[in-house]
Amino acid sequence: MSKKIMVVDDEQDVRTFLTAILKKAGYETVTAGDGHEALALVKATKVDLITLDLMMPNKTGTDFYRHLIKDKDLSQIPVIIVSGLPGRHLAVKDPAAIFDKPIDPDAFLAAVEQALA
Amino acid sequence: MSRTDNSGLRALRALRRRLGRWVSGNTDLDAPTRLATHWRDVVPCYLSVQDRDLRIVEANNLFRQDFGQRVGQYCYHVYKGRGSPCPECPVLKTFEDGQIHTGQEIVVTHDGQRAHVLVTSASFLVDHRGRTTAVMEMSTNITQVKTLEQELHQSKQYFQQLFDSVPCYISLQNHDFRIVETNQLFRQDFGDQSGKLCFQAYKGRASVCPDCPVEKTFADGQVHSSEELVVTRDGRRANMIVYSMPVTDEQGKIVSVMEVSTNITEVKHLQHQLAAMGLAVAGMAHRVKNILMGLEGGIFVVNTGMEEDNRGQIDDGWQMVERNVAKISRLVKDLLYCSKERDPSYSAGVSPAQIVRDVHGLYLTRTRQEGIELVLDLREPYQTGTFDPEGIQNMLANLTANAIDACRFDTTPDKAHQIRLSCRQDDTGITMLEVSDNGAGISTEHLEKVFKGFFSTKGTEGTGLGLLVVNKVVEEHKGTVSVRSAPGQGTTFTVSLRSAG
Numbered sequence: 155m156s157k158k159i160m161v162v163d164d165e166q167d168v169r170t171f172l173t174a175i176l177k178k179a180g181y182e183t184v185t186a187g188d189g190h191e192a193l194a195l196v197k198a199t200k201v202d203l204i205t206l207d208l209m210m211p212n213k214t215g216t217d218f219y220r221h222l223i224k225d226k227d228l229s230q231i232p233v234i235i236v237s238g239l240p241g242r243h244l245a246v247k248d249p250a251a252i253f254d255k256p257i258d259p260d261a262f263l264a265a266v267e268q269a270l271a
Numbered sequence: 272m273s274r275t276d277n278s279g280l281r282a283l284r285a286l287r288r289r290l291g292r293w294v295s296g297n298t299d300l301d302a303p304t305r306l307a308t309h310w311r312d313v314v315p316c317y318l319s320v321q322d323r324d325l326r327i328v329e330a331n332n333l334f335r336q337d338f339g340q341r342v343g344q345y346c347y348h349v350y351k352g353r354g355s356p357c358p359e360c361p362v363l364k365t366f367e368d369g370q371i372h373t374g375q376e377i378v379v380t381h382d383g384q385r386a387h388v389l390v391t392s393a394s395f396l397v398d399h400r401g402r403t404t405a406v407m408e409m410s411t412n413i414t415q416v417k418t419l420e421q422e423l424h425q426s427k428q429y430f431q432q433l434f435d436s437v438p439c440y441i442s443l444q445n446h447d448f449r450i451v452e453t454n455q456l457f458r459q460d461f462g463d464q465s466g467k468l469c470f471q472a473y474k475g476r477a478s479v480c481p482d483c484p485v486e487k488t489f490a491d492g493q494v495h496s497s498e499e500l501v502v503t504r505d506g507r508r509a510n511m512i513v514y515s516m517p518v519t520d521e522q523g524k525i526v527s528v529m530e531v532s533t534n535i536t537e538v539k540h541l542q543h544q545l546a547a548m549g550l551a552v553a554g555m556a557h558r559v560k561n562i563l564m565g566l567e568g569g570i571f572v573v574n575t576g577m578e579e580d581n582r583g584q585i586d587d588g589w590q591m592v593e594r595n596v597a598k599i600s601r602l603v604k605d606l607l608y609c610s611k612e613r614d615p616s617y618s619a620g621v622s623p624a625q626i627v628r629d630v631h632g633l634y635l636t637r638t639r640q641e642g643i644e645l646v647l648d649l650r651e652p653y654q655t656g657t658f659d660p661e662g663i664q665n666m667l668a669n670l671t672a673n674a675i676d677a678c679r680f681d682t683t684p685d686k687a688h689q690i691r692l693s694c695r696q697d698d699t700g701i702t703m704l705e706v707s708d709n710g711a712g713i714s715t716e717h718l719e720k721v722f723k724g725f726f727s728t729k730g731t732e733g734t735g736l737g738l739l740v741v742n743k744v745v746e747e748h749k750g751t752v753s754v755r756s757a758p759g760q761g762t763t764f765t766v767s768l769r770s771a772g
């Protein structure tokens with residue numbers, strides 16, 4: 155069974171891009187446009203990995219992350235940060251990987267594979 | 272001639288008699304003469320005895336040394352090379368009333384030196400009718416004193432000029448912060464505050480400012496500085512860098528403190544601009560990154576669609592490419608607009624209402640996608656005028672894009688969002704354009720900053736340039752722009768433009 159990856163980004167284009175990369179590599183995807191949506195989704199469906207943009211309107215990226223790590227079950231899900239935010243490493247402790255926008259699809263896929271292994 | 276000689280002789284005899292009486296009892300008969308000669312030649316001034324015609328009958332060594340052997344010549348000729356008596360001559364006055372008179376004169380010595388002298392004239396010989404027949408004139412050379420006086424005056428004036436013309440506010444303050452003296456610039460911008468308290472004059476405060484540099488200088492005698500925000504008498508706020516330095520008396524005791532303040536408002540302003548610019552550049556880089564990501568994403572999706580022969584995916588990817596190219600062209604346009612390079616291109620016969628209609632058309636698809644109703648509200652009569660159509664379109668596009676964001680970022684559940692583009696005109700050539708939304712609204716705190724360059728709350732999507740563009744277009748048209756907003760209720764931007772023709 156293919157792994158399910160949740161793509162969280164407020165920009166439609168980024169969601170489309172990441173989804174296209176992941177689908178092509180054979181992953182299943184779900185998407186969320188902000189932190190609230192993402193939290194609801196991650197509670198409702200089991201996801202294996204999250205790609206997260208931190209700089210979204212109303213700070214929902216970091217808020218979502220805070221909620222995630224407080225939850226015993228959800229905190230186990232690996233998170234890959236995809237953000238153009240300078241100093242993004244400060245906002246999140248121990249992400250599986252950090253990507254600056256724009257991303258290199260191959261490097262991104264390699265990081266996803268490694269995080270899921 | 273003979274009369275003069277006689278009077279001269281008489282004078283000498285009389286002097287001798289007087290001195291003889293003065294040293295009566297002295298057995299040395301020549302003593303009075305010697306004494307008189309001695310006394311005459313040791314006094315540090317020009318001494319001469321003159322007859323009623325102002326002819327010199329007798330003169331001391333110093334006189335002879337500086338003016339030559341001039342006995343028998345007229346005083347005014349000897350002293351000044353004149354052909355007639357000087358006005359206000361003290362000697363003549365003494366001849367008239369027998370009293371002592373004084374005056375100041377400028378005389379020329381025989382080697383051409385000008386000398387400033389203080390003249391005292393006293394009756395020297397009196398005839399049996401009590402009439403003064405000879406006057407002794409005593410002239411003290413005060414050239415040096417005069418020169419010093421002049422130098423002092425000049426340096427005083429120089430100091431005053433310096434004090435008044437330095438582009439700083441200077442005030443002298445005493446121990447209780449009372450202003451003793453101020454320079455012209457200070458008086459010009461803060462009024463005559465002599466006798467007032469410094470903190471009152473500069474800031475309208477009731478007590479000493481915290482960390483007052485003047486207080487520190489009084490305490491340790493050192494130069495101190497601080498940065499202060501003050502208010503001028505016409506209500507302008509100014510950033511000042513203040514230096515305080517001690518003014519001491521001869522014993523080295525601090526009697527007052529001089530406070531020199533330089534207006535650095537402009538520098539501060541530039542500093543803020545620069546800081547804002549730094550943030551803006553970072554924001555811009557961020558936005559460009561996002562657009563690049565969108566472009567690369569589009570290309571990736573198109574390529575995948577082609578590989579998989581999926582027409583739908585190719586279309587999606589291509590739309591992404593188009594969208595992001597549009598974004599980058601918008602960004603570049605805004606940047607160019609904010610730079611000074613572009614001159615507005617006015618043309619006659621421009622219809623602002625038509626521009627509003629065009630912008631409405633441009634944003635119809637976008638707003639529909641976002642679930643926002645875009646209302647067009649044009650009031651007749653439609654006037655045409657001389658405007659910069661591209662500028663106005665750009666301005667309205669920015670305001671509309673802002674309004675769309677305001678609706679998108681509005682977290683109020685189930686709100687039916689609406690944006691209204693309106694245009695009203697009157698026949699005096701004034702056009703009122705309004706972009707109104709019922710979106711998130713702007714907080715009071717942010718409302719003050721919106722027109723400042725590079726301010727944005729939109730994270731990755733804002734460049735902080737949009738309202739700068741609006742401001743620029745409005746300024747170019749000598750118009751006005753205002754904003755009303757309430758958080759949670761929406762925002763209205765109102766622009767009034769005047770036809771340039």
